[in-house]
Amino acid sequence: MKIKDLLVGVALGFAAGYAVKEACAAKSVSPEKALKQVKENVSHRIPISGSWIHMNPEHYEKNELDYNVYRGGLSSTASGETKQMDFVVDAKTGTILELEKQ
Template sequence: MKITDVLIGVAVGFATGYAVKEACAQKDVSPEKALKQVKSNVQHRIPVNGSWIHMNPEHYEKNYVDYDVYRGGISSNESGQTRQMDFVVDAKTGAILELGKQ
């Protein structure tokens, strides 16, 4: 066996391992995507006029489970009054953990 064959095998193995690691690594949901998911989930019940989200995830604990989350808010205009609601979204999955009045 030639040294070049060994080096090619090592290089291919390394590249394949790196590609699999990157494909399997769970990436965080972007804050923009998380905000879009929140708005689309509540749009059928609440007419959303405005929204905001913190761009940096923060640590959050709920029911003894630790999460990295984005915090944000939405506003709507119902019966001539502006209504504010805050939300907490899991940064890994985009799932809404909390949604409530301010």
């Protein structure tokens, strides 16, 4: 019986380890979720009247670091004037890497 208990324990250990590995694996943020996060982070500073995002991630290098990113833009209308802003968001975390007025 002890060998059976040992084998069950080992099997459960491997199964738990695999489940944790899969749960911790780096998954990308969806472009929709990334756009939503950008809008939430910026909306308290500027009124957003429109937005867009590229659906396919692309390679981006900043400060000698490589990222997979989504590119997108926001438009804001204040006092009858429309302003455009472009952004770059890390596809893995949803962190804004760059935000520029045009």
